[in-house]
Amino acid sequence: MAMKVKELADLVGISVRTLHYYDEIGLLSPEEITDTGYRLYSNDNLEMLQQILFFRELGMPLKEIKQMISSSSFDKQVALLQHQKMLMEKRSQLDKLINTVEKSIKHMKGEIQMTNKEKFEGFDFSQNPYEQEARKRWGDEAVDESNAKVAGLSKDAQKAVSEIYTKLASIRTASPRSEEAQTAIKEWYDCLNNNFGTYSLDAFKGLGQMYVDDQRFTKNIDQYGEGLAAFMCEAMKHFADGNQK
Template identity: 40%
Template sequence: MSFYPVHKLAKLAGISVRTLHHYDRLGLLKPAVRTESRYRLYGDQELLLLQQILFYKELDFSLEEILQMVKDPNFDQLQALQNHRHAIETRRNRLTRLLETIDKTVSKLQGENAMLIDEELYAGFPKDKAEAYRNEAVEKYGSQVIEESEIKLRQLGKTNFDQLKAEQEEIAQTLAAMANQDPASVNVQEQVARHYANILAFWGKSVGGGNPLEAYKGLAQLYVDNLRFTSRNGQENPEFAAFLSKAMTYFVDARLNGKKSRNRDIK
């Protein structure tokens, strides 16, 4: 049989030597042996009993209650361990549910109320590129339009903003897969309509002096003039840029012509 001096048992159990001395005074955990020099030595049975004591303490039993239980002549260590397991599983499940509730509440609060900071608006871009993109947008559309757009995006909250970015990526992938189709085809134009709505959600309706269709047509030209705006994974693709620009231009012209036709009908 192995014996542990008090300091070694304390270290093994993660408690203090003073705690073990206290348990000894209470009669809760007596050492198996006391040497002639009055040193306490604990054996295997004491280790098991200490485990039981610590389990009960974890379940918020008082030392007096624990003493009554472990000194009961009918105390069954195996049954006690099984009871401990069941109690800990129950507590774990309850704590898991509480953590899930907290996570949902935090997500809700962040998604609905927490405004994004500037760094989150341009997350994913190297800092110098993010600044360059913003400066170009300011030069093209004006600082007031860009600032209004950024305020609107901040108010979306992280959850909605992330959803908007995810939708943008999904649309881009879909259009990239259609690059060999006719830009004016129904399928392509359906995706361009989604692209326009997504872009408008980022810009806000004040872009282009309140004429977002013209601003969108300007973006179509920008895609051809500056290939980095349609690059994927750092790779520029002139063919895709040309396809997307044509599809966007067709979309705008069809909308504008439709408006003109409706205006003539009204007159």
């Protein structure tokens, strides 16, 4: 039985705006759009959405997901087996971290003694995916400058960032093109340029795209409100396009 977009969003636990965005970028289009404009999703759509969310859970960007699931060689069963393998590896790392926490508690109580090496079992800092992506997009110099500024960010600046996210979250159900949304997103643009280096309009637009392409960004931003990352992406795109000379 076909499902409307709100029914699917409620079933899965994601926002309607996210499903609309997936449709806009050609990642997941509904089986049918009625004459009255209702999006109808089939069982095949549901299975493909499950695949997409598995990939997202593993931190894969939307662009790469789209390339994979659009390939003629894409096999759902093979993909599920791969998901299983990667999730088991992820679970193994989490189990190690849980074990380290449990041992640390016993160590603090004086029940056991931990070696310094044991205190850090399960942690993996071999790479910083956020920084790697940023370096690829904007270059080493811009990221180094941003890192230096983040490290020295004042409490007032941190508060300002949080307040802007909170304000944007409160209006995320409105149109990203609305005057209210564009005023708020300009505050974010100014905040970035005042605290994190120089952002051109194109870089600002590209950053907004990263908010939805990279699940790690999406999760952090959506802590302020489900669907905020997608809302900011659209608002930042409209702001950048509207202010190009």
